[in-house]
Amino acid sequence: MPRTVFLTGITGFIAKHVALKLLEAGHTVVGSTRSLDRAGELKGALRPHLTDPQVVENRLRLVALDLTQDAGWAEALSGADVLVHTASPFPMTQPKEEAALIRPAVDGARRALRGAQAAGIDRVVLTSSAVAVMNTELASGKPAYDEADWTDTAHPGVTAYEKSKTLAEQAAWDFVNDDAPGIALTVINPVLVLGAPLDLNYGTSVQVVERILKAQDPMLPRIGFPIVNVTDVAEMHLRAVDWPETAGKRYIAAEEFLWFRDIAEAIKAEYPGRKVVTREAPDLVVRALAVFDPAIRTVLPSLGKRRDVSAARARDEMGIAFTPAAESVRRSARFLVEKAGL
Numbered sequence: 001m002p003r004t005v006f007l008t009g010i011t012g013f014i015a016k017h018v019a020l021k022l023l024e025a026g027h028t029v030v031g032s033t034r035s036l037d038r039a040g041e042l043k044g045a046l047r048p049h050l051t052d053p054q055v056v057e058n059r060l061r062l063v064a065l066d067l068t069q070d071a072g073w074a075e076a077l078s079g080a081d082v083l084v085h086t087a088s089p090f091p092m093t094q095p096k097e098e099a100a101l102i103r104p105a106v107d108g109a110r111r112a113l114r115g116a117q118a119a120g121i122d123r124v125v126l127t128s129s130a131v132a133v134m135n136t137e138l139a140s141g142k143p144a145y146d147e148a149d150w151t152d153t154a155h156p157g158v159t160a161y162e163k164s165k166t167l168a169e170q171a172a173w174d175f176v177n178d179d180a181p182g183i184a185l186t187v188i189n190p191v192l193v194l195g196a197p198l199d200l201n202y203g204t205s206v207q208v209v210e211r212i213l214k215a216q217d218p219m220l221p222r223i224g225f226p227i228v229n230v231t232d233v234a235e236m237h238l239r240a241v242d243w244p245e246t247a248g249k250r251y252i253a254a255e256e257f258l259w260f261r262d263i264a265e266a267i268k269a270e271y272p273g274r275k276v277v278t279r280e281a282p283d284l285v286v287r288a289l290a291v292f293d294p295a296i297r298t299v300l301p302s303l304g305k306r307r308d309v310s311a312a313r314a315r316d317e318m319g320i321a322f323t324p325a326a327e328s329v330r331r332s333a334r335f336l337v338e339k340a341g342l
């Protein structure tokens with residue numbers, strides 16, 4: 001049934017894909033951004049991908065909201081049936097003060113949920129992250145992290161971003177359990193999201209492919225991530241909105257773990273004539289460089305570690321057939337070469 005969905009952070013890489021899925025499915029979308037100046041950019045990104053481009057005029061509206069400000073939430077959310085909360089700061093580098101990330105993420109999630117409660121909304125979908133799942137010791141004998149696992153924010157090497165996502169998700173579950181039992185919450189926990197962006201404002205995750213495509217580093221550290229395609233993540237948000245039986249659960253969004261070397265090799269295979277670094281740096285060299293370079297220091301906890309997650313719940317209960325990780329890498333690379341001129 002078509003409903004009015006309030007989508008926070010609508011200008012984001014993932015949220016634009018979510019908006020597209022919601023509009024194509026017949027829903028009306030009210031999106032929030034900190035700057036209404038971005039309305040033209042957003043509509044321009046969506047229009048070419050819509051079956052009926054007129055929809056951006058008829059069923060899409062924007063409002064200004066900031067995660068760090070109380071003003072406006074209840075009014076903005078009034079009249080909506082569903083809240084999809086994706087907005088959260090996701091910078092490439094970690095700030096000096098952890099609170100710069102944690103406060104907007106956690107307080108923002110609380111503001112969004114309080115606004116939903118005040119507006120009488122009983123259905124909420126939250127974009128958390130697999131980083132709220134994976135930073136803890138895996139129980140012995142368990143092959144992969146799943147939705148029962150929770151990041152321990154005191155675990156060594158947990159970054160400010162990882163804490164911000166974990167604490168924001170915990171705050172959301174606490175809020176619905178303690179203060180708003182009438183709200184049905186579904187949480188999506190994506191791993192590194194790749195694939196083709198809708199426009200040139202493509203956020204942080206695609207910059208992993210961008211960096212390798214630019215051959216910025218003489219060698220690659222032995223690190224990697226599980227990867228998921230942005231259209232699959234958006235489809236999961238749509239199914240969470242439409243399927244009441246997903247309420248009360250977390251859903252990991254993931255296809256397969258790829259090392260940086262695998263990502264580089266997928267790009268090299270797509271663009272054989274291009275200089276793409278596929279050689280791995282010995283761990284010892286990375287550790288030595290980390291003494292001088294704080295950016296390199298942040299990768300040390302992941303060095304040489306393969307961490308798998310299971311998205312069996314999303315496959316079994318939501319019926320998601322995940323795009324192969326290497327294909328997601330290729331789609332990002334093709335976008336960057338063909339649309340961003342890299």
Ligand code: NDP
Nearest residue numbers: 009011012013014033034066067087088129192193203205
């Ligand atoms: P983007 O950075 O592309 O989008 C995030 C959006 O959040 C921005 O467009 C911005 O909108 C909004 N935002 C940021 N800070 C604030 C603030 N203080 N107040 C209001 N809005 C704010 O990120 P992604 O699309 O990559 O990520 C979207 C969500 O998915 C985030 O919650 C992220 O943590 C999560 N996620 C992302 C993954 C990935 O690999 N990309 C993996 C797992 C989870 P505006 O500037 O218009 O206000």
